[in-house]
Amino acid sequence: MSVDYYAVLEINRNATDADIKKSYRRLSLKYHPSSNRGPGSADKFNELAEAYDVLSDPRKKATYDKFGEEGLKGGIPAEFGENGAWTSGYVYHGNPEKIFRKFFGGDNPFADFYSKDGNEVAIGYNCLQGRGGKTHDSPIERDLQLALDDLFHGCTKKIKISRRVMNEDGYTSSIRDKILTIVVKPGWNEGTRITFPKEGDQGPNSIPSDIVFIVRQKCHPWFVRQNNDLLFTAQISLGMALTGFSLDIDTLDGRILNVPVNDIVHPKYTKVVTGEGMPLAKDPSQRGNLIISFDTTFPQKLSAERKHLIKQALAF
Structure with a gap:
C-alpha cells in the first residue's frame, strides 16, 4: 500500500514550503516519544520524519508528485532522469531523531523547554503535546x-x-x-x-x-520633586530673613512667580504656595504645592559699630 506523505503531514498537495515546515513542527512535537508514549506514537513519529524528508527536498518532492512512492523509491525511467540512466531510488534512512534534530537545530531540540539550571519549566511537555502553549x-x-x-x-x-x-x-x-x-x-x-x-x-x-x-x-537645576510637590531652596541674607523680602521664582510653565515673605525666616521656616506644584496624574487640572525652604547666609565679620547697632535693634 503506497504512502500519502501529504496525508501523513495533514496538508494538501498545494501546500507551500512554509506549510510543510509548520505542520512537521506541530506534529513532530506532538508525537515525539519523549512526550507521547501512546500506542502507535513511535510509528507516527517515524512516518512524519520520512514524509518531511521527502516533501522538504525539492527534487524528491517533484519526483514523488509526478511518479508517486513507487517512482520515488524504485527510480524513474531514463527519459526523465539524468545522463541517460535510471535515477537511483530514494531510501529512507529510518532515523526520525536525525530529521527532528536537524529541523530544530542542535543536539537538544528540547532546550527551550528547560530553565538555565537544567530544571524543567512549569509548562513541561504540554507544549510538545499541543495543549499548553509556548514559554x-x-x-x-x-x-x-x-x-x-x-x-x-x-x-x-x-x-x-x-x-x-x-x-x-x-x-x-x-x-x-x-x-x-x-x-x-x-x-x-x-x-x-x-x-x-x-x-x-x-x-x-x-x-x-x-x-x-x-x-x-532627571535632576532639575532648581526644583526637587517630592510626590506631587515641588521643593525650592532660596538663598537669602540675614537681613532679608529678619526684615522680609519678595522672591521671584521661574516656574515650569514659563511664568515668574512673585512670593512675598513677611515672616521672620528662622532655620526651620518654610513657605508653602498652594497649587504651584506638579500636576496630579489622575487629574492634571489639580496640582500639588510649591514648598520653599531658605538657606540664610550669615556675615563672616562684623565691626564693633555694627555689632552695637544690631544689639540695639534686637533689644527692642
Whole structure:
C-alpha cells in the first residue's frame, strides 16, 4: 500500500514550503516519544520524519508528485532522469531523531523547554503535546529618562528598538527595527511603568517578551520633586530673613512667580504656595504645592559699630 506523505503531514498537495515546515513542527512535537508514549506514537513519529524528508527536498518532492512512492523509491525511467540512466531510488534512512534534530537545530531540540539550571519549566511537555502553549520570556525592562519639564507638561517619545522577528517559513528569523511611541502624561511619577506586550525577540518555541519602560526623572537645576510637590531652596541674607523680602521664582510653565515673605525666616521656616506644584496624574487640572525652604547666609565679620547697632535693634 503506497504512502500519502501529504496525508501523513495533514496538508494538501498545494501546500507551500512554509506549510510543510509548520505542520512537521506541530506534529513532530506532538508525537515525539519523549512526550507521547501512546500506542502507535513511535510509528507516527517515524512516518512524519520520512514524509518531511521527502516533501522538504525539492527534487524528491517533484519526483514523488509526478511518479508517486513507487517512482520515488524504485527510480524513474531514463527519459526523465539524468545522463541517460535510471535515477537511483530514494531510501529512507529510518532515523526520525536525525530529521527532528536537524529541523530544530542542535543536539537538544528540547532546550527551550528547560530553565538555565537544567530544571524543567512549569509548562513541561504540554507544549510538545499541543495543549499548553509556548514559554513566555521574561519582561525586558529599560529606563526611560525624562526631564522634569516633560513630566510637568507631558510629551511624546519615540524609541527605536531592534528585535528578532520570525520569517514566514516559521523557523528562520531576521533582525528588524520598530518604532515604539510613548505618550507621557502630565504628572507621571518616577517608577511609572509603560508596557508594550510581546514586542521582544520572537522564537519558534516562545512567546515574545513584553518590553517595559520605567520612568526615571532627571535632576532639575532648581526644583526637587517630592510626590506631587515641588521643593525650592532660596538663598537669602540675614537681613532679608529678619526684615522680609519678595522672591521671584521661574516656574515650569514659563511664568515668574512673585512670593512675598513677611515672616521672620528662622532655620526651620518654610513657605508653602498652594497649587504651584506638579500636576496630579489622575487629574492634571489639580496640582500639588510649591514648598520653599531658605538657606540664610550669615556675615563672616562684623565691626564693633555694627555689632552695637544690631544689639540695639534686637533689644527692642
